[in-house]
Amino acid sequence: MAERDLGQRQARRFAFRNGTLDFLAGWCLGYAQLGGLSPGSAFEAFGRVGRGGASGWVASFGHTLADEQRLAARAHEEGNPRAAAQHDLAVAVAARAQLHFADLEAPETRGTIAAMEESFQRGVAGLGYRLDPVSVPFGAGHLPGYVSAGFASLDVLVVVVGGGDTYREDLFFMGGKGLLDAGYAVAMIDYPGQGTVPYQGLHFGTETVEGLDTALKWLRTQGFAGRFVLLGWSGGGLFTAKYLSLPGHEPVAAWIASTPIVDFATLAEVGMPAILRKRPDGRLASTLLALAGRMSRELDLSLRKYTWQFGPQGIAGALEQARTVGIVDVSALDTPVLALAGASESPEAIRQAKQAYEAVRIRRPGSRHVVFERATGADAHCQVNNLPLATATMLDWLDGLGLTPGPVSG
Amino acid sequence: MAERDLGQRQARRFAFRNGTLDFLAGWCLGYAQLGGLSPGSAFEAFGRVGRGGASGWVASFGHTLADEQRLAARAHEEGNPRAAAQHDLAVAVAARAQLHFADLEAPETRGTIAAMEESFQRGVAGLGYRLDPVSVPFGAGHLPGYVSAGFASLDVLVVVVGGGDTYREDLFFMGGKGLLDAGYAVAMIDYPGQGTVPYQGLHFGTETVEGLDTALKWLRTQGFAGRFVLLGWSGGGLFTAKYLSLPGHEPVAAWIASTPIVDFATLAEVGMPAILRKRPDGRLASTLLALAGRMSRELDLSLRKYTWQFGPQGIAGALEQARTVGIVDVSALDTPVLALAGASESPEAIRQAKQAYEAVRIRRPGSRHVVFERATGADAHCQVNNLPLATATMLDWLDGLGLTPGPVSG
Numbered sequence: 001m002a003e004r005d006l007g008q009r010q011a012r013r014f015a016f017r018n019g020t021l022d023f024l025a026g027w028c029l030g031y032a033q034l035g036g037l038s039p040g041s042a043f044e045a046f047g048r049v050g051r052g053g054a055s056g057w058v059a060s061f062g063h064t065l066a067d068e069q070r071l072a073a074r075a076h077e078e079g080n081p082r083a084a085a086q087h088d089l090a091v092a093v094a095a096r097a098q099l100h101f102a103d104l105e106a107p108e109t110r111g112t113i114a115a116m117e118e119s120f121q122r123g124v125a126g127l128g129y130r131l132d133p134v135s136v137p138f139g140a141g142h143l144p145g146y147v148s149a150g151f152a153s154l155d156v157l158v159v160v161v162g163g164g165d166t167y168r169e170d171l172f173f174m175g176g177k178g179l180l181d182a183g184y185a186v187a188m189i190d191y192p193g194q195g196t197v198p199y200q201g202l203h204f205g206t207e208t209v210e211g212l213d214t215a216l217k218w219l220r221t222q223g224f225a226g227r228f229v230l231l232g233w234s235g236g237g238l239f240t241a242k243y244l245s246l247p248g249h250e251p252v253a254a255w256i257a258s259t260p261i262v263d264f265a266t267l268a269e270v271g272m273p274a275i276l277r278k279r280p281d282g283r284l285a286s287t288l289l290a291l292a293g294r295m296s297r298e299l300d301l302s303l304r305k306y307t308w309q310f311g312p313q314g315i316a317g318a319l320e321q322a323r324t325v326g327i328v329d330v331s332a333l334d335t336p337v338l339a340l341a342g343a344s345e346s347p348e349a350i351r352q353a354k355q356a357y358e359a360v361r362i363r364r365p366g367s368r369h370v371v372f373e374r375a376t377g378a379d380a381h382c383q384v385n386n387l388p389l390a391t392a393t394m395l396d397w398l399d400g401l402g403l404t405p406g407p408v409s410g
Numbered sequence: 411m412a413e414r415d416l417g418q419r420q421a422r423r424f425a426f427r428n429g430t431l432d433f434l435a436g437w438c439l440g441y442a443q444l445g446g447l448s449p450g451s452a453f454e455a456f457g458r459v460g461r462g463g464a465s466g467w468v469a470s471f472g473h474t475l476a477d478e479q480r481l482a483a484r485a486h487e488e489g490n491p492r493a494a495a496q497h498d499l500a501v502a503v504a505a506r507a508q509l510h511f512a513d514l515e516a517p518e519t520r521g522t523i524a525a526m527e528e529s530f531q532r533g534v535a536g537l538g539y540r541l542d543p544v545s546v547p548f549g550a551g552h553l554p555g556y557v558s559a560g561f562a563s564l565d566v567l568v569v570v571v572g573g574g575d576t577y578r579e580d581l582f583f584m585g586g587k588g589l590l591d592a593g594y595a596v597a598m599i600d601y602p603g604q605g606t607v608p609y610q611g612l613h614f615g616t617e618t619v620e621g622l623d624t625a626l627k628w629l630r631t632q633g634f635a636g637r638f639v640l641l642g643w644s645g646g647g648l649f650t651a652k653y654l655s656l657p658g659h660e661p662v663a664a665w666i667a668s669t670p671i672v673d674f675a676t677l678a679e680v681g682m683p684a685i686l687r688k689r690p691d692g693r694l695a696s697t698l699l700a701l702a703g704r705m706s707r708e709l710d711l712s713l714r715k716y717t718w719q720f721g722p723q724g725i726a727g728a729l730e731q732a733r734t735v736g737i738v739d740v741s742a743l744d745t746p747v748l749a750l751a752g753a754s755e756s757p758e759a760i761r762q763a764k765q766a767y768e769a770v771r772i773r774r775p776g777s778r779h780v781v782f783e784r785a786t787g788a789d790a791h792c793q794v795n796n797l798p799l800a801t802a803t804m805l806d807w808l809d810g811l812g813l814t815p816g817p818v819s820g
Contacts, residue, residue, distance in 0.1 A: 012453050029449035032442060039439035039449075040787025040795025043422050067785035079810065082802035375477035377450025385450025392492035400489070 005299075010380035011344035015046040020298035021057060023381070024100055028093070030384040031173045035086065035127070036093035037064070045097070054101040054298045065094040065115065072119070085126025091119035092169055099167070101301045104198075104308050113167075113196060120169045129180055131172075136189060136211075136218045141200040143211055144168060145189030152223035154185045155408045156253070156398075159219075161212065163234025163382075164204070164306060167195040174233050174382065178391030183405035184398075189215050191239065193309045203311030204235075205321050212243050216250040226408045227253035229398065230335075233382050237261045238326060241356060245332040254401055256394050258340035258382055259349045260356035264326030268319060270348045330359035336366045338397045340390060343371055344379040366401055415709075420790035421754035425456040430708035431467060433791075434510055438503070440794040441583045445496065445537070446503035447474070455507070464511040464708045475504040475525065482529070495536025501529035502579055509577070511711045514608075514718050523577075523606060530579045539590055541582075546599060546621075546628045551610040553621055554578060555599030562633035564595045565818045566663070566808075569629075571622065573644025573792075574614070574716060577605040584643050584792065588801030593815035594808075599625050601649065603719045613721030614645075615731050622653050626660040636818045637663035639808065640745075643792050647671045648736060651766060655742040664811055666804050668750035668792055669759045670766035674736030678729065680758045740769035746776045748807045750800060753781055754789040776811055 005019025014029060016022040028042045037045070041064060048060035072087035095116035102109045124131055130149035135142040145168050151157050158179050160171040171188035179186050190197050191211035193204030202211070216228060230252050232240035238261035243249055261267060303315065310318040339357035341350045350371060357369040370393055372378035378386035398404070415429025424439060426432040438452045447455070451474060458470035482497035505526035512519045534541055540559035545552045555578050561567050568589050570581040581598035589596050600607050601621035603614030612621070626638060640662050642650035648671035653659055671677060717724040723731075749767035751760045760781060767779040780803055782788035788796035808814070 012450070012457055014449070014453055026449065026453075029439070029442075032439075033448060035798075038443060038787035038796035038799065039424070039436065040422070040790065041785070042787070043424055043436075043795070044784060044787060047422055064785070071786060075806075080803065080806035082806050083799060086799055086802050374454060375451070375474070376481060377448035377452070377454060380450065385453070386448030388445075389448065389493060389496055392496050393490065396485075396490035396492050 008344070008346040010342075010385070011374060015043070016049070018053065018296060018298055020296065020302055021049070021053070023384075024057070024097065026380060027384045028097055030387055031093055033386070033388050034173045034177050035089045035123075036173065037068075037090050037097075041068075041090060045094070053296075054301050057298075058098050058101050061094050061098040065091060065098060065112070068094055069115070069119075081126055085123050088119045088123030088126060090123075092116045092123055095119070096167065096169060100165075100305075101298070104305060116167065116169060120172070124172065129177075131186075131188075134187075134189070136215050138192075138202070138211055138214050141197070141202050143189050143191060143197065143215060144195065145187060145215070146172075147187045147189075147219070147222075148180065148185035151185035151187070151219075152225075153407055154224075155226040155406050156229060156403050157185045157187060157219065157224055157226060158229040158231055159187045159189070159212075159216065161189075161191070161230060161232040161236035161240055162194055163232075163236045163238075164193070164309065165234065166190075166236075171233075173387060175231050175387070175391050175394065178388060178395065182395050185405070187215070187219060191215070193311075198309050198311065201311070204309055204318065205311075206325050208239050209242050209246070209325070212239055213249065220250075227251075227403065229254045229256065229403060231394070232257040232260075234258075235261070237353075238264050238328070241328045241333065242325065244335050245328045245330070247332075252335050254338070254398060254403055255335040256338040256340070256397070257353070257356070258342075258390060259345065259353040260337065260339050261326075261349070262328040262330050262352050262356050265319065265322040267346070267348050267352065268322055268326075270346065328356075330356060333360050334363050335360070336364040336401060337361075338367070338394060339369045340383070340393065341371045342379040342381060342383055343373045345381050349381075368397055418754070418756040420752075420795070421784060425453070426459070428463065428706060428708055430706065430712055431459070431463070433794075434467070434507065436790060437794045438507055440797055441503055443796070443798050444583045444587050445499045445533075446583065447478075447500050447507075451478075451500060455504070463706075464711050467708075468508050468511050471504050471508040475501060475508060475522075478504055479525070479529075491536055495533050498529045498533030498536060500533075502526045502533055505529070506577065506579060510575075510715075511708070514715060526577070526579060530582070534582065539587075541596075541598075544597075544599070546625050548602075548612070548621055548624050551607070551612050553599050553601060553607065553625060554605065555597060555625070556582075557597045557599075557629070557632075558590065558595035561595035561597070561629075562635075563817055564634075565636040565816050566639060566813050567595045567597060567629065567634055567636060568639040568641055569597045569599070569622075569626065571599075571601070571640060571642040571646035571650050572604055573642075573646045573648075574603070574719065575644065576600075576646075581643075583797060585641050585797070585801050585804065588798060588805065592805050595815070597625070597629060601625070603721075608719050608721065611721070614719055614728065615721075616735050618649050619652050619656070619735070622649055623659065630660075637661075637813065639664045639666065639813060641804070642667040642670070644668075645671070647763075648674050648738070651738045651743065652735065654745050655738045655740070657742075662745050664748070664808060664813055665745040666748040666750070666807070667763075667766070668752075668800060669755065669763040670747065670749050671736075671759070672738040672740050672762050672766050672769075675729065675732040677756070677758050677762065678732055678736075680756065738766075740766060743770050744773050745770070746774040746811060747771075748777070748804060749779045750793065750803065751781045752789040752791060752793055753783045755791050759791075778807055 015025040045064045049056040068090040075084035131146040192202035192207040230240045237257035307314040337360045339353045341353040361367040378389045383390035425435040455474045459466040478500040485494035541556040602612035602617040640650045647667035720728040747770045749763045751763040771777040788799045793800035
């Protein structure tokens with residue numbers, strides 16, 4: 001396990017000794033397989049971070065962001081649309097990288113988010129993808145997302161659900177692009193707690209799962225009459241599992257998760273330093289933050305971000321909630337599952353993925369369980385260092401289930 | 411400039427202190443943008459090299475090769491064609507990586523080459539590309555290559571020409587894939603001195619340029635009636651320049667080179683250690699090899715490979731030839747050029763690219779000159795750390811010239 005990361009997420013080192021920074025470096029290189037920052041640009045940025053830690057990271061990717069904006073503007077001006085699209089997507093990824101450690105309450109952060117969203121939309125359009133920005137009404141708020149143009153007339157819609165560290169733009173890299181290239185329609189939506197949704201006062205918890213239900217129902221009101229596939233990444237492996245275990249959920253033809261999570265409380269607790277497990281009281285959050293601050297500024301900032309995403313109750317409330325919302329009744333799961341995990345993730349995550357698979361396959365023998373070994377390069381959390389292999393594995397499985405893309409029949 | 415590299419090829423460090431190894435590491439990561447080994451698999455291999463240098467590199471990528479062969483076989487067996495195709499292409503890249511430092515006269519090397527060729531062909535077919543293996547008769551020998559199926563009926567054929575370190579399989583990553591994705595037909599052929607062609611006794615020199623002429627004429631005999639585009643990488647920037655400067659060359663609609671080379675002798679000499687420039691005599695080759703051996707095993711092996719490619723006369727003969735074949739009469743160049751260079755290449759390479767552009771644009775104002783700055787990530791030799799940006803730049807330029815892909819007209 002890397003030093004001072006948030007948990008056990010990967011086995012090897014890319015560019016930094018600090019585990020949190022290095023996971024993000026590997027994440028950044030993984031996106032390079034799918035557009036975004038090239039290995040050259042990524043290492044240019046890593047080199048500028050040097051020993052600067054989180055603040056060095058933010059400054060360096062701010063530099064990259066400005067460079068790529070300038071390059072994109074020039075390419076557009078000079079009438080080079082393909083080069084411009086690549087730079088636009090690089091702007092989006094540079095902004096996204098900055099956001100890992102940005103102060104989400106600072107006004108300038110809203111500018112970074114806007115740059116990410118606008119450049120992402122311009123970039124994917126420039127590459128020929130037809131994604132419509134949507135806004136799903138949710139109580140007094142809304143859930144922002146992207147949905148394939150013309151999805152209503154298609155037979156299969158893959159709803160990609162992120163986790164604790166995703167904006168809807170990430171979901172393009174996390175399966176979205178590969179699915180689109182294979183002809184599938186996708187919906188990439190931020191639910192309560194994710195992306196910019198906490199700015200609306202909508203946080204992780206039961207409302208995250210309610211958000212997913214609301215989104216599926218809304219997609220039906222837009223005329224979609226085909227079959228849903230759910231694809232959950234990281235925390236999305238919990239949200240989709242929870243949703244599919246609840247009575248009255250929308251029918252879903254297939255469920256993919258990396259990893260399916262069925263007991264979030266245990267997963268979180270075994271990943272924590274031992275000292276915290278001994279203090280499951282009201283002071284847990286402050287203890288955790290104080291300890292993280294002493295261990296590493298990067299860990300501290302990451303935990304503060306999660307606190308913000310969990311709302312006023314913060315991480316203490318989250319761990320309380322984890323014991324209710326975070327427990328999934330596996331006997332209620334009845335959707336064919338492709339349960340993915342990376343061999344370098346925490347043993348508890350791998351165990352739960354297997355548990356979900358074992359529970360489902362009795363009823364749904366088409367289910368499949370894949371643990372990506374180290375040699376695949378896809379062994380990290382969310383397969384971030386080889387997302388195309390994870391996506392190919394999904395596409396092969398969907399084909400096997402007869403969930404190939406096409407117009408709705410009948 | 412990196413320590414102990416073959417010349418000035420890149421500005422930043424990826425994974426190794428040794429410049430030759432590190433250029434190859436960056437090359438390997440660059441291919442990850444286009445399939446091949448993922449960043450996860452690449453860093454797994456780099457980690458095993460450790461301080462093992464060239465022999466560690468060969469052993470580690472041998473390990474990767476065996477792993478990927480096993481993973482590919484399993485994916486094929488289990489009926490997962492998309493995952494299998496990715497593993498097949500990873501096998502090809504792992505084999506290719508091994509070949510950088512392999513003993514080309516050792517019998518086992520032929521097995522590595524066969525693995526690369528077979529897995530490449532299976533992989534690209536699995537990804538849906540239709541490339542036919544071809545064999546162009548050349549004197550008593552033949553030039554092996556891949557050509558787009560159905561190219562004869564298309565209006566534009568891009569002939570991708572590699573350099574001193576390419577097999578025809580490399581050319582898929584070096585523009586080939588991007589061109590195919592954009593709808594162009596491509597021809598990726600090894601000329602004398604390249605790939606496996608030295609096994610036939612065909613080496614770098616005048617016959618390399620003759621090979622190019624022979625290939626273009628042969629493509630005509632296969633029914634191609636459209637327009638040729640030449641794309642030359644590295645040494646291919648010299649071969650294409652030389653060819654286009656000769657009277658009676660086949661008509662070529664556009665020329666792209668990264669970088670155009672018009673004076674190879676000067677380029678080679680300014681890139682050499684000062685001591686060698688003082689000894690331009692018959693003992694040059696042995697001096698060079700002895701010195702390289704003392705400097706770095708990696709440099710030594712790379713130079714021995716070049717010696718093998720240059721044939722019985724070796725590098726001494728090559729430098730002699732460079733003063734004749736390697737000088738291009740720029741006033742004879744009359745093909746619209748896109749002259750590419752990376753800002754972190756040697757100043758002499760950048761200068762020659764500009765010289766070629768300046769010479770051509772007087773007659774062909776549609777010509778364009780792009781030096782990729784560091785911020786693009788495409789600043790290394792052959793843009794190896796951001797090949798998609800170089801390819802997008804080419805596609806934009808070809809569009810601007812009206813060389814869009816389509817069926818032959820009339």
